[in-house]
Amino acid sequence: MPPKTQRTPRREDSLSRDRIVEASIALLDNSGEAGLTFRALSERLATGPGALYWHIANKHDLLIAASDAVIAQAMDSCAAGETPQAAVRAIALALFDVMDAHPWVGSALARAPGQLPAVRIVERLGQQLRALGVPDDTQWTAVSALLSYILGVGGQNAANAQFARVQGVNRSDFLGELSNAWSQLDPAQYPFVRSVAEQFRTHDDRADFLAGIDLLLKGLAPRRSR
């Protein structure tokens, strides 16, 4: 009898790292980081909690893998951009949007610096900084500033979204409440915060985010030769 040429295919519903990651993303999107539980996950995958550990090392590992799946897709699908500046803006906006759609990604990324998801972002940004003419010896500093800013904004937005979710109000009501609290602060101690409370109430996170990117890009632009 010849060796079997028909490979026994995996049971279609058998576990795999990818299926676990996919189910994790669904749980995270549904109910935030608190919703990602080995018990909830194993129930959704019709298995036991122990089975998951055959495919992933631990929860931190799982969170990074979920972030990476989401970030990789965002980086692959973002527009090219006519100039390096436009390309950086496109990358940044793609990241903003993905962190907005999956609020858990921001805080997960913040806890995994230097890991694969961050490396993908650094690569994309770095190539554009090169094209922009940032000198070799300041490229790390430049990309690091952009990355920190992007992750910082993502983290804040994630926290705002989660806060609003827990309190059961929508995002703009939540901003409104914060704005009210700010305008009732002691005028002697917090004059500035009071004065921007109104701006804060109606501000646009996405526009503010892009304004910060432009500030950084302006600082990075090559000096005009004369």
Place this chain on the structure above:
Amino acid sequence: MPPKTQRTPRREDSLSRDRIVEASIALLDNSGEAGLTFRALSERLATGPGALYWHIANKHDLLIAASDAVIAQAMDSCAAGETPQAAVRAIALALFDVMDAHPWVGSALARAPGQLPAVRIVERLGQQLRALGVPDDTQWTAVSALLSYILGVGGQNAANAQFARVQGVNRSDFLGELSNAWSQLDPAQYPFVRSVAEQFRTHDDRADFLAGIDLLLKGLAPRRSR
């Protein structure tokens, strides 16, 4: 009999919000966010876990209170600065240093936007941006960019510190390991990351941080009148 003029003083070792916060900071400094536990805390304070809930609402509340104590002190003690730019730098560096000394602060702050600790920072930065001549209607955007950047860097550093702690290596060994991993990435896919791996190995977090602040300040500087 006249009313007692001697107020019965609190038992010196009785619980209070301040004492709980103080003990929390010690636990957090010792063993990170995982070390802050109601059981560990109540043991250190020689009481039961339930007693703590008389003084604080929950763990999130406690973490914000601990951050606020640490941030308030940093904001009070930071130098004045001769120019608005110098003052912003001084504020930023004070925050960098306090997040470096207490690595849990960065991630705690990232999860509490708009709360008191962040408000303190916004006030301090905002006053300087006014002095810098940033127009009223862009002051929120400007302060928000600075804050996001500062918290972003703080979060990254916190994660690096915690990573190194868990792995039991020191920080620079940890950066070295990451740098090695980066230089072994696929050259076709990650040319930029490979090229900055050496810069990354020897980079100075504090200097990089300040460089980012300067980039933002440069973008915010008033155009030179001619």
Place this chain on the structure above:
DNA sequence: ACCTGAACACCGTTCAAGT
């Protein structure tokens, strides 16, 4: 008013035992 500490309803992770 403030504290006690057992109890509740969860966690992540491990591991002997199965197939």
Place this chain on the structure above:
DNA sequence: ACCTGAACACCGTTCAAGT
């Protein structure tokens, strides 16, 4: 090689009962 599920060692939070 991969999966099962009970068990372990924890959590944050609550609450009747005390003082």
